[in-house]
Amino acid sequence: MKIVIINYGAGNIQSIKFAIKRLGYEAVLSDNVSEIKAADKVIFPGVGEASSAMKKLRDSKLDAIIPDLKQPVLGICLGMQLMCNSSEEGNTQGLGIFDVDVKKFSDKVKVPQIGWNQITDLKTSLxxxxxEKEHIYLVHSFYAPICSETIAVSEYEVPYSAALQxxxxxxxxxxxxxxSTIGEAILKNFLEVI
Structure with missing residues (x-):
C-alpha cells in the first residue's frame, strides 16, 4: 500500500510518519502531484495558522488537486480545517470539501484547547x-461546528466536530x-478498513 503524507511545509509530519511505521507501514512525504494522485491513501496534516498554510498550498498548486483526489484522504487538525469552506483564522477561504465554516472559540475559554478530551457520537468505519467516550489529544483554538458531515463530537465551550467525513x-x-493506542487504532482503521 502506498501512503503519501502531503508535504507543504505546515505539518506535524514526523510524528505521523512514526505512527504509521509503528503500524507496520511506510509513508512517503511528497508535494509531487503525480505521486499524491497515485497513492492508495493520502494524509493531509497541518499545524500552524490557516491563511499562511493555505498560501503554501496555493503556491505549490496543491489546493487544486486535493479536492479532486479519489482515494481515501485523511485531514488532521489544521488539515481538516483547511478542507472546510472557510476559517475565521486569518479570514481564510478553504478547499470547500466539507460544507462547514470553521469558527474561533470565544474569549470566555482558554485557547488553545490543549490536552485530552472525549469523543462521542462515533460514526463510520473510521x-x-x-x-464511545474514549480520550483523544487536541491542540486548537478554532473548531468546525456540528454539521451533516460530523462523524464524531467533542465539547469545549460548545459541542463541535471532532471528525468529519x-x-x-x-x-x-x-x-x-x-x-496513544486509541489514536493508533483510528489511524489503523483509516489505513486498513476504509
Whole structure:
C-alpha cells in the first residue's frame, strides 16, 4: 500500500510518519502531484495558522488537486480545517470539501484547547471498534461546528466536530498520531478498513 503524507511545509509530519511505521507501514512525504494522485491513501496534516498554510498550498498548486483526489484522504487538525469552506483564522477561504465554516472559540475559554478530551457520537468505519467516550489529544483554538458531515463530537465551550467525513474525505480535529493506542487504532482503521 502506498501512503503519501502531503508535504507543504505546515505539518506535524514526523510524528505521523512514526505512527504509521509503528503500524507496520511506510509513508512517503511528497508535494509531487503525480505521486499524491497515485497513492492508495493520502494524509493531509497541518499545524500552524490557516491563511499562511493555505498560501503554501496555493503556491505549490496543491489546493487544486486535493479536492479532486479519489482515494481515501485523511485531514488532521489544521488539515481538516483547511478542507472546510472557510476559517475565521486569518479570514481564510478553504478547499470547500466539507460544507462547514470553521469558527474561533470565544474569549470566555482558554485557547488553545490543549490536552485530552472525549469523543462521542462515533460514526463510520473510521471509528470501527472504538468505544464511545474514549480520550483523544487536541491542540486548537478554532473548531468546525456540528454539521451533516460530523462523524464524531467533542465539547469545549460548545459541542463541535471532532471528525468529519464526506465521500472519500475524512478529517479529525484531534491528532490520532498523539492520541496513544486509541489514536493508533483510528489511524489503523483509516489505513486498513476504509
Amino acid at each position: 471509528f470501527k471498534g472504538i468505544p 464526506k465521500d472519500n474525505f475524512y478529517g479529525t480535529q484531534f491528532h490520532p498520531e498523539k492520541s
